[in-house]
Amino acid sequence: MGAKIIIVTDSTADISPEIREELGIVLVPLKVHFGQDVYLDSVTIESDEFFEKLAASHQLPTTSQPSPADFMEIYERLLEENPGAHIISLHLSSALSGTYQSAILARSLMDREDEITILDSKSASNGFGLPVIAAARMASEGAAKEEILAEITRLLDDIRFYFLVDTLEYLQKGGRIGKAAALFGSILNIKPILTVDREGTVAPVDKVRGQRKAMVRIMELLKQDFDGVPVNISMAWAYHQGNAMELYELAKAHFDVRQVSYATLGAVIGTHVGPGTSAIFMTRA
Known part of the structure; x- marks a missing residue:
């Protein structure tokens, strides 16, 4: 042994x-900081409690x-x-x-x-x-x-993952995208498809008008790596799971899904992407 x-x-x-x-x-x-109050992510504050606090807060929390x-x-x-x-x-x-x-x-x-x-x-x-x-x-x-x-x-x-944010507001406030891009994207209902690239940074993969079209585009992107092979997936969401479940239904129609697991995005990730974010993680089974 x-x-x-x-x-x-x-x-x-x-x-x-x-x-x-x-x-x-x-x-x-x-850690997540709401003003003077400090919370330990997934220890002293869970996901749903965080998003309720976020909705009631006038200022964006910070993380450390x-x-x-x-x-x-x-x-x-x-x-x-x-x-x-x-x-x-x-x-x-x-x-x-x-x-x-x-x-x-x-x-x-x-x-x-x-x-x-x-x-x-x-x-x-x-x-x-x-x-x-x-x-x-x-x-x-x-x-x-x-x-x-x-x-x-x-x-x-092996893992590929893509995520869609419900609003560009949190990425903009966190300095991930510029104010003009966020405003322009919101007005035109532009949905950036995001990932974390090989360098480990948040990167846009594509921009599509409308949530459904963005989800279909994610399936096309995943097919580049997993077409015709059995896969395991994890679905994750921030507070609202509706978009993630819609994404899951699409994945089931396009791939041979052997296992699925579910996750809620915690307070630290949630600070930067905001409520309503949905994500799909895929790997070979």
Whole structure:
């Protein structure tokens, strides 16, 4: 029997508390700030509560990464409680957040490089949440560190995902798109199809007029990678699930879907994309 493998991730992986508990996934939360009030994403504020608070707030909340001290506390506790264990820590794209850098700094301050592997997913939400879940399943079944790392790498490379925002307001407020583009897009009902690119940044793939046409275009984009092969998908949404379910019905009509899972976008991701956002994540079955 090899060393015990412990999987650590952050709250932007958008993994449900039930799955985290079932598989022993350890969470390091990012923070959401409403004025002076600070909440821990997926710990002291859940998705629906966040969006209700967002609707009632006059100012956009801000987000912040975990500190190196937050990571040190968790890493040290895990290694103390599990002598001889190895930690695999997989996190939100370093191009979108300083979370990965905080983890790296924590490990260097602890001087325990041999016991902790830290990975930059160059992805977001279930784009790295699904590899985290797969890694935790493998760890629970006794897989070796090298096997788990190889599967994480394969899945991160294989997954494609696209998301549609209900309004461009939050991307504009967060500095992801310009004010003129947001205004122009809203007036013309332009729906940008977004993804996180290979560099780990939010990138527009296409712009389509109208929600339904945008969803059809997403199917065309997914077919470039998955036409004719069995797939697993995850559907995710922010507060309202209607658009995500419509996207799912389209996916079922276009692909051989073997497994489907569902996720709600948490407070940190929700701050930047806003309510009504829908996303589809697809990988080979």
